[in-house]
Amino acid sequence: MKHLIPKQIIEHPFEYLSLALFFGGAVFAFFFFTYDAHSQRRVVYFTSAGYLLWSLYHHYRRGDLHLSIFIEYLVLAALAIVVALFTLV
Amino acid sequence: MFRKLKLLFIPHPANNHRAILLQPLSLALLIGVYLLNQSFLRAFAAVRPGVLGYSSEITIQKVFDQTNQQRANEGLPQLKFNSTLAKSAEAKANDMFQYNYWAHNSPQGKSPWDFFKSAGYQYVTAGENLARDFYDTDTLLSAWMKSPTHRANIVSPKYQEIGIAVVNGTLNGVKTTLVVQHFGTPLDGLVRDDPVQNFVASEQESAVQGVVSLPASNLISPHQISQIVGLVLFGIIIGVLFVDGYLALTRKTQRFTGSNTGHIGFLIIIFILLIFSQQGSIF
Numbered sequence: 566m567k568h569l570i571p572k573q574i575i576e577h578p579f580e581y582l583s584l585a586l587f588f589g590g591a592v593f594a595f596f597f598f599t600y601d602a603h604s605q606r607r608v609v610y611f612t613s614a615g616y617l618l619w620s621l622y623h624h625y626r627r628g629d630l631h632l633s634i635f636i637e638y639l640v641l642a643a644l645a646i647v648v649a650l651f652t653l654v
Numbered sequence: 655m656f657r658k659l660k661l662l663f664i665p666h667p668a669n670n671h672r673a674i675l676l677q678p679l680s681l682a683l684l685i686g687v688y689l690l691n692q693s694f695l696r697a698f699a700a701v702r703p704g705v706l707g708y709s710s711e712i713t714i715q716k717v718f719d720q721t722n723q724q725r726a727n728e729g730l731p732q733l734k735f736n737s738t739l740a741k742s743a744e745a746k747a748n749d750m751f752q753y754n755y756w757a758h759n760s761p762q763g764k765s766p767w768d769f770f771k772s773a774g775y776q777y778v779t780a781g782e783n784l785a786r787d788f789y790d791t792d793t794l795l796s797a798w799m800k801s802p803t804h805r806a807n808i809v810s811p812k813y814q815e816i817g818i819a820v821v822n823g824t825l826n827g828v829k830t831t832l833v834v835q836h837f838g839t840p841l842d843g844l845v846r847d848d849p850v851q852n853f854v855a856s857e858q859e860s861a862v863q864g865v866v867s868l869p870a871s872n873l874i875s876p877h878q879i880s881q882i883v884g885l886v887l888f889g890i891i892i893g894v895l896f897v898d899g900y901l902a903l904t905r906k907t908q909r910f911t912g913s914n915t916g917h918i919g920f921l922i923i924i925f926i927l928l929i930f931s932q933q934g935s936i937f
Contacts, residue, residue, distance in 0.1 A: 571903060571915050584916060588923045595927050600797035602935045609927060616920045620912065629910055633678070637912040640681040645924045647685050648884040651692050652877065652931050 573627070580623050587615055602653045609649035613642035665898050671909045673898045675891070684887055691883050695876055699827030707829025707873035708787040708933060714740075714818045716791040717833060718850050721808055721816065724799060728809045736838070737848040739817025742773035743834040746782070750832055751823035756937060758782060769836070776841040781807040783835040786825070787877070788934035794833060797936050804936055813837040814845045829873055877933045888925045892918060 574581050591612040598604035620638040624630040661669045662680075674680055699706050722732045746769045749760055759765050766782040783804050788794040798804040807813070817836040822829070840846075899914035901907075 571899065571913075573913055574915055581915065584919060588919055591923055592926060596930070599930075600800055600932055600934065600936060602931075605927070605931070609924065612920075612923065616916070620916065623913065623916070631910060634910060634912050636678045637676075637681070640678045640685070641912075641917060641920065644681060644685050644688070644887070645920070647688055648880075648887070648924070648928065651688075652880045652884050652928055654877070654935065 577623065577626065580619075580626070584616075584619055587619070588612070591615075606649050606653045609653070610646055613645045617642050663894050663897060665901050665905075665907065671902065671907045672911055673894050675894050676898055676911075681891075684891070688883060688887060692880065695879060696827075699876070703824050703827040704829050705874060706827065706876045707824070708789065708831065708875055708877070709873050710789055710820075710822070710831035712788060712791050712794060712820050712831060712833060714820050715850050717794070717818050717820065717835070718816065720791055720795045721818075721835070724795065724808050730809060730811055731814075733813060733816040733837070734845050734847040735850045736775070736815040736817050736840075736846045738773050738775045738846075739770075739815055739836045739838055740819060740848075741817065742769040742775055743817045743819035743836040744821060745769050745773060746836070747819045747821035747823075747832040747834045751821065751825055754826050756784075756786060756825065758784065758937065766836070770838065775836075775838060777838040778841055779812050780836065780838040781810070781813065782837070783807050784937040785833040786935055786937075787830050788833070793932075793934060797932075797934060801936055807835070807837050810837070812839060814839045818850075828876055875933065877931075881928055881931060884928050885925065888921050888928065892921050892925065895921070 591608055594608045594611075595605055598608065617638050621630065621635070624634055660666070662674045665671045665673055669677075695706065718733075718735060725732060746766065749764065749769070750756060753761055755761050767780065770777060770780055783798055785794050785797065788797070798808060815838050817838075819834045820831060821834075822831050824830075825832070895914050895918050899918070902909065902914070
């Protein structure tokens, strides 16, 4: 079973734990603002920005912070923001 | 053909050990596809107004009863229904449909207080709650009660009277129901108690010519379309990330990419938020 756990999680458990806690906070904030689409959109923007910042720290620590990797995170965050922008209205 | 499809979803030396769908250019293309879908929806709403929309079973009586129920729960006196306030609320809803806006202040610079004055209501204190796209009164009231500012109007001891409008119409090409609550305390101190039954949900003619409104049950919800397209997109990406991550792990592939675990976590969170996104908004 252990071989199915990605190596990166075993090597950086606290980074992934902090990410999980951050996502948990985002879910809590989203439900706290039920029916307030403006605030819910802000939660998605904040979560996307937070994930982008986490990726910078995570890959810097791993020593593989490259532009191509940053762009991958940037595009994923942009996708989440675009979908939230049109769904949470 | 099959090989190309495989490269789209499965990591392989030919796609640099990363499913093509997960590469930044493909993800950017998916953003383009989503934006194209939204542009199509907007163009459709403009060309065929009244086809997209939200059905509703909200009535003035239900909103009035449930508002007073909330006040009773707080031990506050009941609000009396005032027909002048109801007229100002209806004028506000009609104005939003006529000038295609969704706000307390109109693009022409009219504030809520202008509608109170135009209807002839002189007040000591007054307030306004707005809602759109809700299907039922229970959900609408719980949305208002969850918002501190709207809740403050509903359970304010300052107000003695209320006027409510529930108006169906077409806003930016989308058929919907606007609900307006106008609260007030009369300047002359004479609190009226008009019958609510005289006021029924009304239908506002759209400012846009040639509106063909479908029956409420046949309306296609733009929120639902956006939600489903978003969920399908995220579902596909999450699935491909799982397969890509699993194969990279079992094959022990070394590559320079983002963290699949992080991506899956992030997208699952957004997926959950999309599932629970609600139809209906308040202002």
